[in-house]
Amino acid sequence: MIYRRILKVKTVGSRNGEVPLQPDLTDFAVKYSGINFAVHEYNEKEGWCVVELWCSDHPVLEAKHQKTDKDLQLVDTEPAVMKVLTEHRLSPKILGVLSTSTHDSVDEEKKEITVRGRKGNFLRKEKHTTTAGKEQDEYVLDEG
Amino acid sequence: MSVNIDRKKWRATEPQLVFSQPYLGFAHAFPLDTAYHRAGECEMSYDGEWIKLDEKITGDYPALGRSAFAITYGWSGANLRCHAVLKAPPNDNNIYFFFYEPFKGDYANYQGLDTRDGAEHNARSRNGGVETKTVLSGQDWTVEHRFGLEHEVNQSAMRFYIDGSVGATHTTNISAEPYEVLAGEPNGQIRTMYMRYPAGIRVSRSF
Numbered sequence: 001m002i003y004r005r006i007l008k009v010k011t012v013g014s015r016n017g018e019v020p021l022q023p024d025l026t027d028f029a030v031k032y033s034g035i036n037f038a039v040h041e042y043n044e045k046e047g048w049c050v051v052e053l054w055c056s057d058h059p060v061l062e063a064k065h066q067k068t069d070k071d072l073q074l075v076d077t078e079p080a081v082m083k084v085l086t087e088h089r090l091s092p093k094i095l096g097v098l099s100t101s102t103h104d105s106v107d108e109e110k111k112e113i114t115v116r117g118r119k120g121n122f123l124r125k126e127k128h129t130t131t132a133g134k135e136q137d138e139y140v141l142d143e144g
Numbered sequence: 145m146s147v148n149i150d151r152k153k154w155r156a157t158e159p160q161l162v163f164s165q166p167y168l169g170f171a172h173a174f175p176l177d178t179a180y181h182r183a184g185e186c187e188m189s190y191d192g193e194w195i196k197l198d199e200k201i202t203g204d205y206p207a208l209g210r211s212a213f214a215i216t217y218g219w220s221g222a223n224l225r226c227h228a229v230l231k232a233p234p235n236d237n238n239i240y241f242f243f244y245e246p247f248k249g250d251y252a253n254y255q256g257l258d259t260r261d262g263a264e265h266n267a268r269s270r271n272g273g274v275e276t277k278t279v280l281s282g283q284d285w286t287v288e289h290r291f292g293l294e295h296e297v298n299q300s301a302m303r304f305y306i307d308g309s310v311g312a313t314h315t316t317n318i319s320a321e322p323y324e325v326l327a328g329e330p331n332g333q334i335r336t337m338y339m340r341y342p343a344g345i346r347v348s349r350s351f
Contacts, residue, residue, distance in 0.1 A: 013309075014308070015307060015308035015309055016308060020292070020305055020308050020309060020310060021308060021309035021310070022303075022309060022310035023310065028301070028313065028315075029296060029300040029301035029313070029315045030300065032315065033300065033315045033316075034315060034316060035315060036276060036278055036312070036313060036314045036315060036316060037278075037312065037313055038267070038278045038279070038280055038281070038311065038312045039309070039310055039311055039312065040281055040282070042309055054278070060274070061316065062316075065315070065316045090281035090282045091281070092279045092281045094279055095278060095279055096276070096277065096278055096279070097275075097276075097277040097279075098274075098275065098276060098277075098316075099274075099275045099277070100273055100274045100275065101251075101252065101273040101275070102252065102272060102273030102274065115274060116272075128260075129331065129332060130249065130251035131205060131207070131240055131243070131245065131248065131249055131250075131251045131254060131326075131329055131331075132205060132248070132249030132250075132251065133203060133204075133205040133332055134249075134251075138275075
C-alpha cells in the first residue's frame with residue numbers, strides 16, 4: 001500500500017543561489033530512508049514550500065525501505081515543518097508508483113511475483129520500451 | 145556523429161555554478177555534443193544557442209551524451225550533480241529529458257526525469273530493474289527548463305531539480321555509479337529536441 005502525507009515546510013537556498021531551493025529537511029535521506037517526496041509548490045519570497053511525502057510497505061521492497069503512515073508522521077516533528085495539510089491543488093491522484101521489470105519468478109494467474117527472494121503481489125503487467133528501444137514487461141507492484 | 149563546437153568558447157562562457165554548494169574540490173564541464181544513435185536518420189545542428197537533435201524516423205533512440213566514458217566519482221566520496229537546459233516544443237509527451245545510466249540503454253539502472261508515460265512528468269529511479277516513480281504535477285516541458293540530477297554516491301538518495309529547486313527526492317531504488325549523462329531522447333518518436341549550449345551541461349563533484 002502507498003501512504004502519503006502533505007506538509008508545508010520552510011525552505012532553504014534559492015533558485016539562483018549557491019544552495020538550490022529546497023525543503024529545509026536536513027539529512028532527509030539518512031533519517032527517512034524509504035520515504036520519497038515531490039514538491040508541489042514553492043513560495044520563495046515567504047520561504048516555504050508544499051511537500052508531498054510517499055512511501056510503500058510492499059514486501060518486494062528491501063525491508064529497510066518498507067515504510068508506513070507511522071513513518072511518514074515522524075517527519076512532522078522536523079523543526080522546518082510548519083503545518084500538516086489535508087490537500088493541495090497539485091496533489092495528483094497517483095503520486096508514487098513501484099514497479100519491476102526483473103523477477104525470480106512470477107505467477108500471472110495469482111498475480112504473485114518474487115524479486116530478489118522477496119515475494120509479493122503485483123497489480124498489473126504493462127509493456128514498456130527501454131531507453132535502448134527494447135520492449136519489456138513491467139509489473140506494477142504498488143501505486144497511489 | 146558530432147557537431148563542430150568551439151570548445152574554447154564553451155570554457156570561456158561556462159555558466160555560474162547553479163548547484164554550487166561549497167566545493168572543497170573541483171568541478172568540470174563536459175559538453176554533451178555527441179548523439180548516440182543506431183540508425184542514420186538523425187541529424188544534429190547548432191545555431192549558436194541551441195543544439196538541435198532532429199530524429200527523422202521512428203524506432204530510433206538517440207540521445208545527447210558525452211561520447212567519452214561513464215563518470216566514476218565514488219573514489220572521492222562525492223555526489224554527481226549535473227544540469228542541462230532543455231526544451232521539447234511543440235509537445236513534451238514520451239521523452240527521456242535528462243538522465244543517468246551506467247551506459248546508454250542500461251534502463252535497469254536508469255535515474256532521470258522523463259515523460260515516458262504519455263503526458264505524465266516523472267522522476268524515476270531504477271536499481272536492477274526495480275523502479276520508484278514520482279509523478280510531478282503542474283509541469284510544462286515544452287518551454288525551456290534547467291533540469292538537474294544529483295546522485296548520492298552511497299545510493300542513499302537521488303535528487304531531481306527543476307529550475308534550481310528540488311522537484312523530487314527519492315531514497316529507494318537508487319542504483320550505483322558509474323554513470324553516463326544523457327539528454328533529450330525522444331523514445332522512438334519522430335521529433336526534435338533542443339538543448340541550450342554552451343550554457344548546458346555541467347558535471348560537478350562536491351565533497
